[in-house]
Amino acid sequence: EVQLLESGGGLVQPGGSLRLSCSASGFTFSSYAMSWVRQGPGKRLEWVSHIIGSGGRTHYADSVKGRFTISRDNSKNTLYLHMSNLTAEDTAVYYCAGGDYYDASGYYVGNWFDPWGPGTLVTVSS
Amino acid sequence: EIVLTQSPATLSLSPGERATLSCRASQSVGRYLAWYQQKSGQAPRLLIYDASKRATGIPVRFSGSGSETDFTLTISSLEPEDFAVYYCQQRYNWPPYTFGQGTKLEIK
Numbered sequence: 597e598v599q600l601l602e603s604g605g606g607l608v609q610p611g612g613s614l615r616l617s618c619s620a621s622g623f624t625f626s627s628y629a630m631s632w633v634r635q636g637p638g639k640r641l642e643w644v645s646h647i648i649g650s651g652g653r654t655h656y657a658d659s660v661k662g663r664f665t666i667s668r669d670n671s672k673n674t675l676y677l678h679m680s681n682l683t684a685e686d687t688a689v690y691y692c693a694g695g696d697y698y699d700a701s702g703y704y705v706g707n708w709f710d711p712w713g714p715g716t717l718v719t720v721s722s
Numbered sequence: 723e724i725v726l727t728q729s730p731a732t733l734s735l736s737p738g739e740r741a742t743l744s745c746r747a748s749q750s751v752g753r754y755l756a757w758y759q760q761k762s763g764q765a766p767r768l769l770i771y772d773a774s775k776r777a778t779g780i781p782v783r784f785s786g787s788g789s790e791t792d793f794t795l796t797i798s799s800l801e802p803e804d805f806a807v808y809y810c811q812q813r814y815n816w817p818p819y820t821f822g823q824g825t826k827l828e829i830k
Contacts, residue, residue: 641766641809643819655817691765700778705771707813708756712765
């Protein structure tokens with residue numbers, strides 16, 4: 597069964613740092629791009645960052661560029677998001693999501709988000 | 723950045739009725755549009771990709787249509803488990819990937 601499970605969320609003070617992890621199972625993790633998507637309270641989904649399967653290329657939303665770093669350890673089937681200089685605007689549930697979608701025939705169809713983990717809550721507050 | 727605008731914000735219908743949800747893009751996204759369902763307290767789930775293709779395991783009552791800037795998600799006959807929030811998302815011009823603000827489908 598394909599599964600993603602985030603961890604590392606919690607309460608952090610403004611200006612602080614936090615590292616989120618996403619453990620993957622049930623698929624060849626190293627072959628898949630991955631993304632982090634967040635959802636603030638009462639807000640729409642917001643894409644945060646993307647990394648290709650090899651880890652050799654990354655992309656960031658302007659709102660987190662220079663503060664967040666996405667990385668992966670394919671030997672551990674784990675995706676990371678290191679967040680620094682956090683503000684109240686970063687308060688959200690953070691989801692990790694698969695970033696390469698294959699249809700039922702195994703044909704690659706593009707960068708759609710599937711599957712998703714259950715999410716981990718990050719609260720930035722003093 | 724491509725902005726996606728969904729309408730209506732809330733749709734109140736009864737089980738068995740037909741639901742029609744709209745997503746409009748600020749510029750053409752071709753057919754690079756997806757729909758996700760998010761139930762309360764859960765992660766989103768991919769329903770439709772490339773505007774009209776059902777994701778694996780998605781019931782046939784869900785269908786998508788449209789291209790360029792105007793897209794529609796149709797649920798032909800609502801089941802109780804379909805009441806949720808629905809988001810559209812584009813990947814035509816990224817980064818960033820962008821999402822609509824969501825349509826809440828509630829029981830009338």
